Amino acid sequence: MTVGDVDLVALAQTGDAGALGVLLSRHEAGMRAVAVSLLGFGPDAEDAVQDAMVTALRRVGEVRDPAAVGPWLRTIVRNNARMTLRAPRPVPVAEPEWFAQPATNSPTPEEALDSGALRDWVWHAIGELSEPDRLVTLLRYFSDASSYEQIAAVCGVPVGTVRSRLSHARRALAGGLRTAATSSHADVGAAADARWREGVDMIATAMRGDFDQVIHDTWWPDAQMVVPGGPRGGRDFAIRGMTSDLQAGVRQRLRNVVASGDVLIWETDLISPPDDPEHCPPAALWVQMLRAGRVRQLTLFHPVPARL
Structure with missing residues (x-):
């Protein structure tokens, strides 16, 4: 029997990475259609989809209407794409506001992740990345040196290399979700x-x-x-x-x-x-x-x- 979105969201919110993987696979075509409609075929559209999948890892606990998880995912893609279109120069696909550097009194990315059901899976998956991919991922999503230019300076590599490594890391995380097992991971x-x-x-x-x-x-x-x-x-x-x-x-x-x-x-x-x-x-x-x-x-x- 096919499990519906409502049940999958409920499972994902209790820490079931496999359930979130099924959700993303189910809605991936719609997410990609939104990205392509705004950005055309190419790496920017793929980045927008991958970023949305990484965002879903950390924000699934915020979903209040599980039946509308598809539109929620497509909205994240749309926000990513629009930020890319507004960028005056080549920059990484921008994450939604939740991924931006926190305002005063807002939870830090670490605090938000720690309150999420998939925390341990996320850190396990990041730990499975190669060292270069893991470094740019930590800088991008968990530090103040989050722009491509600053990450490039820290790592001593061209901006294009940073973009490539981040794209590879997002693909690995998204791919891991698509095939995620329900086994537990160590409490971090x-x-x-x-x-x-x-x-x-x-x-x-x-x-x-x-x-x-x-x-x-x-x-x-x-x-x-x-x-x-x-x-x-x-x-x-x-x-x-x-x-x-x-x-x-x-x-x-x-x-x-x-x-x-x-x-x-x-x-x-x-x-x-x-x-x-x-x-x-x-x-x-x-x-x-x-x-x-x-x-x-x-x-x-x-x-x-x-x-x-």
Whole structure:
């Protein structure tokens, strides 16, 4: 017996990735028709559909009228397509407002994901991506460095490569949903809490002037620090940079931690000294690539705030 949309939505909202996969397969043709009608045949239309599938992963819990899930999915595609048409230059297909950087008092992407029924499946699927695809996915959907240009700067690759990697990641996530099994996946909550506490402790240690201890405990001896568009160096280079900031009166406060496999991202607020309020940018992104749990490369980037 064919299961109806109402029952599939109910199952998806309880964490059944397979049910959501069936829903997306059932409505994929209609979603693609909307994209093609607005964007024509080509990669932009395919991106709009794939983005809608990734959005559905994280927003299915918001569906209030399960019988209208088809129009809901097509609306997400339509919003993506319209944002693409309004873009003044080549940019990634824009996500609906839910995927945009949060406004004040709005839930962060991490908080919204944590409240979603498919959280564990999503993080399992992201963990199955290749490291390059996983990195651009985490930056795009879970950090302030979310524009193609900023992701390209962090990764040290052309914008076209970022677009290709994100497209590949979305296809993998959408394809995984189409064939998703109903088996459970590990609860990521405990691991996320541990990463957060670890980051808080390390930043606190650094702010006390003991960044060299953090480096010694968590970095490989041959680890590299990279500043996009600037210098690079080893552990001594990183220690000198932090020491210089501390001596200038700069402080950092951990705001966000995102981790999957050997990719660990910290987002910090930079607090300039009172007598020099413009001393440093307002935020920093620490992109840490790990090997056996220790840092093999840190890319330090200052994201540009999104324009309102």
